[in-house]
Amino acid sequence: MKQLLLGNAALARGLYEAGCSVVSSYPGTPSTEVTEEAAKYDEIYCEWAPNEKVAMEVAFGASLAGKRSFCGMKHVGLNVAADPLFTLSYTGVTGGIVICVADDAGMHSSQNEQDSRHYAKSAKLPMLEPSDSAEALEFTKRAFELSEEYDTPVIIKMCTRVAHSQSVVELGERVLPETIPYEKNIAKYVMMPGNAKRRHPVVEERMKKLTALAETTDLNREEMGGTELGIITSSTCYQYVKEVFGDRASVLKLGMIHPLPVQRILDFAAKVDRLVVVEELDDVIEQHCKALGLSVSGKDLFPVIDEFSQNLVAEKLGQPIPESKPLDEVLPVRPPVMCAGCPHRGMFYTLSKNKCVVLGDIGCYTLGAVAPLSAIESTLCMGASVSGLHGFNKALGKEGEQHAVGVIGDSTFMHSGMTGLANIAYNQSNSTVVILDNSITGMTGHQQNPTTGYNIKGDPAGKSDLESLCHAMGIHRVRVVDPYDLKACDAAVKEELAAEEPSVIISRRPCVLLKYVKHNKPIIADAEKCRGCKRCMGLGCPAISMRNGKAVIDNTLCVGCGVCEQLCAFDALKSGEV
Amino acid sequence: MVHNIMIVGVGGQGSLLASKLLGHLLLQEGYDVKVSEVHGMSQRGGSVVTYVRFGDHVYSPVIDKGEADVIVSFETLEAARWIGYLKKDGKVIVSTQEIDPMPVITGAMSYPEHLVDKMRAAGVTVDAVDALTLAEKAGSAKAANLVLMGRLSRYSDFPESAWQEAIEACVPKKYLELNRVAFAEGRAEQ
Numbered sequence: 001m002k003q004l005l006l007g008n009a010a011l012a013r014g015l016y017e018a019g020c021s022v023v024s025s026y027p028g029t030p031s032t033e034v035t036e037e038a039a040k041y042d043e044i045y046c047e048w049a050p051n052e053k054v055a056m057e058v059a060f061g062a063s064l065a066g067k068r069s070f071c072g073m074k075h076v077g078l079n080v081a082a083d084p085l086f087t088l089s090y091t092g093v094t095g096g097i098v099i100c101v102a103d104d105a106g107m108h109s110s111q112n113e114q115d116s117r118h119y120a121k122s123a124k125l126p127m128l129e130p131s132d133s134a135e136a137l138e139f140t141k142r143a144f145e146l147s148e149e150y151d152t153p154v155i156i157k158m159c160t161r162v163a164h165s166q167s168v169v170e171l172g173e174r175v176l177p178e179t180i181p182y183e184k185n186i187a188k189y190v191m192m193p194g195n196a197k198r199r200h201p202v203v204e205e206r207m208k209k210l211t212a213l214a215e216t217t218d219l220n221r222e223e224m225g226g227t228e229l230g231i232i233t234s235s236t237c238y239q240y241v242k243e244v245f246g247d248r249a250s251v252l253k254l255g256m257i258h259p260l261p262v263q264r265i266l267d268f269a270a271k272v273d274r275l276v277v278v279e280e281l282d283d284v285i286e287q288h289c290k291a292l293g294l295s296v297s298g299k300d301l302f303p304v305i306d307e308f309s310q311n312l313v314a315e316k317l318g319q320p321i322p323e324s325k326p327l328d329e330v331l332p333v334r335p336p337v338m339c340a341g342c343p344h345r346g347m348f349y350t351l352s353k354n355k356c357v358v359l360g361d362i363g364c365y366t367l368g369a370v371a372p373l374s375a376i377e378s379t380l381c382m383g384a385s386v387s388g389l390h391g392f393n394k395a396l397g398k399e400g401e402q403h404a405v406g407v408i409g410d411s412t413f414m415h416s417g418m419t420g421l422a423n424i425a426y427n428q429s430n431s432t433v434v435i436l437d438n439s440i441t442g443m444t445g446h447q448q449n450p451t452t453g454y455n456i457k458g459d460p461a462g463k464s465d466l467e468s469l470c471h472a473m474g475i476h477r478v479r480v481v482d483p484y485d486l487k488a489c490d491a492a493v494k495e496e497l498a499a500e501e502p503s504v505i506i507s508r509r510p511c512v513l514l515k516y517v518k519h520n521k522p523i524i525a526d527a528e529k530c531r532g533c534k535r536c537m538g539l540g541c542p543a544i545s546m547r548n549g550k551a552v553i554d555n556t557l558c559v560g561c562g563v564c565e566q567l568c569a570f571d572a573l574k575s576g577e578v
Numbered sequence: 579m580v581h582n583i584m585i586v587g588v589g590g591q592g593s594l595l596a597s598k599l600l601g602h603l604l605l606q607e608g609y610d611v612k613v614s615e616v617h618g619m620s621q622r623g624g625s626v627v628t629y630v631r632f633g634d635h636v637y638s639p640v641i642d643k644g645e646a647d648v649i650v651s652f653e654t655l656e657a658a659r660w661i662g663y664l665k666k667d668g669k670v671i672v673s674t675q676e677i678d679p680m681p682v683i684t685g686a687m688s689y690p691e692h693l694v695d696k697m698r699a700a701g702v703t704v705d706a707v708d709a710l711t712l713a714e715k716a717g718s719a720k721a722a723n724l725v726l727m728g729r730l731s732r733y734s735d736f737p738e739s740a741w742q743e744a745i746e747a748c749v750p751k752k753y754l755e756l757n758r759v760a761f762a763e764g765r766a767e768q
Binding site for chain 2: 002003004006029030032033108109132161162164165166167168236239240242243309310311321322323324325326327328329331332333334335336337338339364367370371372443445534537540541542544545546554556
């Protein structure tokens with residue numbers, strides 16, 4: 001049956017058809033839907049793990065037990081899981097392991113633009129790279145076969161445009177692999193020096209075999225056309241190249257991006273007059289070609305920054321591009337904003353008002369850095385708000401401790417914030433951490449996490465209690481505030497910054513977009529009373545704007561959270577009751 | 579021959595349902611189809627764009643500058659923002675709804691005036707629809723996406739039955755009637 005599937009959904013279908021049994025992932029754009037879609041198949045056990053390292057180790061355990069397993073993550077997630085990844089390369093697998101990493105060239109929803117292909121090279125693992133949904137499905141099945149045949153985890157590299165594009169796929173049946181019984185194998189699975197020394201040569205030998213495979217596999221294919229120009233490419237770049245050239249150029253399309261073939265590339269190069277590599281981000285294929293002594297163009301023409309498109313490929317390779325006429329007018333930009341009624345807003349307003357130095361983290365609340373709140377002063381990676389705050393305070397002493405806070409979401413705290421908090425408690429910086437607990441993983445589209453009490457299917461599950469957790473880690477001052485209550489937020493921030501010991505403020509209210517959250521009637525703006533002081537505008541709420549010098553409320557956006565009402569000194573903003 | 583439709587708007591306006599519906603329709607009509615969506619951070623009230631491409635064989639999942647046959651915009655400013663993606667003789671279907679972006683909310687800029695006229699003056703064919711009012715008439719402001727799909731259907735050769743079948747396949751049963759009415763409002767309104 002033909003169906004239009006998102007690249008990520010097609011990959012999930014591949015997991016189903018390949019008989020994958022266990023899936024453990026941490027959400028991250030653009031990888032999240034793989035696991036969400038996999039969870040729709042009752043035959044696959046799926047879960048959200050607290051972080052990517054845990055997810056990969058779960059996949060390892062399932063493989064050890066003889067089952068096919070999977071973990072998926074975004075590019076920066078693989079940094080977190082890099083520890084198990086490199087040694088998993090040594091142990092190899094029992095049941096096949098497939099790891100999906102989704103890059104985000106163009107940084108649609110990421111803090112950096114790293115190229116995950118370097119991981120395949122340095123961890124010495126095969127990496128497949130699909131160019132559309134049909135390949136995402138097919139390559140996933142092939143990846144499990146390769147994993148078991150070559151005794152190695154296999155990485156599937158997605159990118160935003162493949163992960164988040166729908167294209168046509170043909171669905172197949174689920175085929176369960178033969179059951180592999182668990183067997184104790186200390187030499188293969190206990191990676192202490194003596195054993196690891198014997199496994200490393202196995203890894204090197206495996207790479208040689210995989211390189212031989214790259215020479216012949218149909219995962220790589222030659223599409224001969226005009227021979228004036230030969231292009232080596234993969235992933236979504238292949239689509240752009242074909243869009244521009246059709247059959248006018250010859251293409252070596254690489255589906256297996258590591259290890260790269262040698263003879264096959266030399267043969268292809270010999271058939272064309274001019275050789276060009278078209279690859280997003282770093283010059284991985286190009287450097288390989290250059291090491292083979294080939295004269296090749298690549299990053300001399302194409303950028304190492306941002307994603308590509310058909311016009312870019314056309315322009316850089318001397319082809320015409322269509323005429324384009326933008327409107328001759330400076331238009332206001334429309335960056336993403338915190339939603340109307342977002343529970344984070346009240347806390348950020350409070351932190352901004354108290355002139356706190358705020359070390360931020362990864363999530364919706366990173367938008368607290370945007371004007372007019374401009375409340376976040378650093379964002380590095382998952383968990384860095386908490387550990388960074390400790391360093392900031394150790395460096396500045398009281399000067400830091402009385403003004404600086406770290407803000408981190410509930411899911412991010414469980415992912416990487418806990419260890420930083422343990423450090424604060426252990427090494428005693430007088431730090432104030434604010435956990436912005438909106439009871440969900442928000443930015444990636446509402447995934448459950450260990451603090452929500454529900455699993456990936458929305459069924460009741462175990463629940464980590466944040467208050468007890470902080471207490472148990474050695475933090476004595478733990479208090480909960482409602483971020484819709486500005487007075488309570490202000491008191492909490494002032495008191496905890498002044499306190500002579502580490503503290504945690506849990507700013508708790510569920511995300512306003514959650515289905516179970518009831519909205520109040522919109523706030524009513526009284527034009528008679530409004531003096532146009534613009535104090536409410538300091539909240540950066542998309543539901544409030546000024547018209548003819550008076551505050552007006554957008555009824556389609558306002559959820560009646562009442563935070564603006566608390567700010568108005570003239571009673572011009574009144575709740576519309578429930 | 580590949581046809582290109584862009585759906586643009588503000589994150590949260592319901593463009594994902596519109597692209598799902600188009601994807602379903604085009605696949606049923608026997609085309610190769612690619613639909614490229616935006617997930618993640620941009621969805622939070624930012625400028626969003628969905629590309630829908632169909633033809634005998636579609637390679638690139640994205641539409642580039644100067645390539646779109648039609649831009650369907652859920653919001654006026656967003657239509658103006660993406661106008662450079664339109665083909666020379668392309669068409670814009672735009673909802674007259676205006677949503678202030680943050681620079682306007684903070685007072686740093688004002689919402690540009692007379693954008694529809696300016697687009698027309700630039701030689702673009704613009705079909706401006708009060709989709710919000712029509713959607714409210716149909717029963718919910720949230721059905722503006724279906725009003726716009728109804729409007730788009732007027733410029734397509736596909737039979738209305740094919741559109742209706744796609745609506746039925748993509749919309750939850752509970753909201754089917756509402757969406758049907760909204761579609762009809764968009765298709766009928768002059």
